[in-house]
Amino acid sequence: MARTVRAASAVYMVWSTIDRPGDFAAVAESYRAAADATGGLLFPVGNAWREAMRLDPDVPLYLPDGLHPTVAGSYLAALVMYAQLYDRTPVGLPSSLRLRDGRSLLLPPELAATLQQAAASVTGTALRKR
Numbered sequence: 001m002a003r004t005v006r007a008a009s010a011v012y013m014v015w016s017t018i019d020r021p022g023d024f025a026a027v028a029e030s031y032r033a034a035a036d037a038t039g040g041l042l043f044p045v046g047n048a049w050r051e052a053m054r055l056d057p058d059v060p061l062y063l064p065d066g067l068h069p070t071v072a073g074s075y076l077a078a079l080v081m082y083a084q085l086y087d088r089t090p091v092g093l094p095s096s097l098r099l100r101d102g103r104s105l106l107l108p109p110e111l112a113a114t115l116q117q118a119a120a121s122v123t124g125t126a127l128r129k130r
Contacts, residue, residue, distance in 0.1 A: 009040035012077075015049040018066035024050045043084055044122045045077045052076060052118035059114060072115060075107060079119035089125040091116045 013031035016023035027046050035042035052059045061073040069077065079090040095112030097105045107115075119125075 009038050010043060011035040011038065011040050012043045013046040015046040015061075018062045021053075041084060043077075043080050045080045047122040048076050048080045048115075048118045049073070051121050052115055055118055056114050059111070071105060072107060072111060075105070075112070076115045076119060079116055080123060083119050083123035083125040087125065089116075090119045090123075 011031055011034050013028060016027055024046060028044070028050075031044075031046065032042060034040070049061055052061060059072065060070050061076065062068070063070055079093065082088070082093070083090050091113075093112075093116060095107045095109045099105060
């Protein structure tokens with residue numbers, strides 16, 4: 001069906017749990033293979049998590065359950081999707097957003113900059129314009 005309407009599939013790479021950081025490479029390989037097999041676009045979110053943790057070992061990506069993302073983790077995933085879909089760097093995007101329901105999502109600018117750099121690094125968009 002997707003091909004008949006000229007749509008492409010996308011594969012959202014997840015991250016390993018907080019207690020299994022050694023699984024990042026296998027997770028990345030598995031999702032890359034799935035994207036290649038389907039001819040789909042890869043959203044390398046797991047790679048961005050690993051890069052963000054390399055840039056700042058204290059980056060708050062995980063909720064206390066050690067699996068689900070914090071607001072920062074979700075923001076990082078959105079940055080990766082932006083970079084892949086638009087082929088532009090996420091560096092310099094806003095660190096605060098107003099949601100439709102009136103609430104705001106606010107990240108400290110320093111944290112947002114780290115996450116933006118991580119997303120740009122893994123998507124190859126670091127030198128592209130926004």
